[in-house]
Amino acid sequence: MAFKKSLLTALALISLFVAGCSKEGNHQAGDAQKTITVATDSDTAPFTFKEKDDFKGYDIDLVKAIFKDSKEYKVQFETVPFSSILTGLDAGRYQLVANNINYNEERAQKYLFSDPVSLSNYALVSKDRKLASFDQLSGKTAEALPGSNYAQALENWNKEHPDKTPIQVNYVSDKTGLAQRLQNIENGKIDFILYDAISAKYVAQDQGLNLSVTNLKDKLGSNKDGLEYFLFTKDKEGQELAQFVNKRLASLKKDGTMKKLSEQYFGGDFVSSLD
Incomplete structure (x- = not known):
């Protein structure tokens, strides 16, 4: 009888231990999904704008497609005045900028650019x-x-x-x-x-x-004229995020998602000519 009671007690303790491990494991799995805050001014249609409280636009939907079903990252958007976007990126408040960003040398010295996401003029x-x-x-x-x-x-x-x-x-x-x-x-x-x-x-x-x-007939001095990019910090975190984004961009271009979004928001194909 005493043996049976001890066995039941041991089984109960094992169950509690397994349940505890399960909860801890789930908690760790949830913590592993990093939140990426995307800065956008919501005032650069058709790249980024808002309809009531909904973020819309080519850049927005492309970012959503990039992070869809990601086990590593989840994404949220924040409306930020354009003049404050880069300072917020510097301070770590945002991890990605999606706002019809063009290339210039000054930015390139400080930030990482994604692969190009559209080509306009x-x-x-x-x-x-x-x-x-x-x-x-x-x-x-x-x-x-x-x-x-x-x-x-x-x-x-x-x-x-x-x-x-x-x-x-x-x-x-x-x-x-x-x-x-x-x-x-x-x-x-x-x-x-x-x-x-x-x-x-x-x-x-x-x-x-x-x-x-x-x-504009003039060239502004670079083969990057008219190209649009996403922007990241130039550190280890930014490099890892840029690698993830660029890999997904290649897939989304190949499967036609980028072309579909371009036609939806721009009225034409502004992505197929991208290298």
């Missing part, structure tokens, strides 16, 4: 349908976000052409979105903006604006 947006090159911009007025590739390109032209009347660049805050800048062209407040052709055409059509969106 730089475009001049104005009421003058003949406006297509920098040489025609001398003395004209534009608006741009400070620190953007567009602002940098206009600033560089001014520096490289001191003999010509400079382009007047009015710097605007994140609150002055693309739609407002296009309205400022329409009402004559500024002459033009330099911007991404896909976004400019999308927003101009959405707002019913009669503006010319003309691909």
Whole structure:
């Protein structure tokens, strides 16, 4: 009788131990899935925007496809003013930037770029349908976000052409979105903006604006002109995340997902020509 009681006690203890191990194992498995916070300004349609509380756009849906069914990562999005995105990445608040990011050397020294995710063109947006090159911009007025590739390109032209009347660049805050800048062209407040052709055409059509969106004839000095990327920190964590993302991008391009999203949001195939 005593033996039977001892056996039952031992079995009960073993059951408790197994249950405890099971719970601990499940907890560890859950902790192993790292949360990736994606920074986006939600104001660069059709790449990134919001419908009520839902994150939408080519970049957003592509990120969702990248992390779908991942056992290693789970993803969440956060709306961040464009001017604060890189400082937040530096501080570790975000691990990935998805916001129609273009390449420049200054960023490349500090951050990691993904493989390209779309290919558009730089475009001049104005009421003058003949406006297509920098040489025609001398003395004209534009608006741009400070620190953007567009602002940098206009600033560089001014520096490289001191003999010509400079382009007047009015710097605007994140609150002055693309739609407002296009309205400022329409009402004559500024002459033009330099911007991404896909976004400019999308927003101009959405707002019913009669503006010319003309691909820029000038090359801005790199074979990366017009390419869009995701951005990561230049550390071990960022390198591991970039490897994961690039591997998934290759799969999504091969299975047609990227082309499908491009056609859905851009109205055409802006990915098949990517290397």
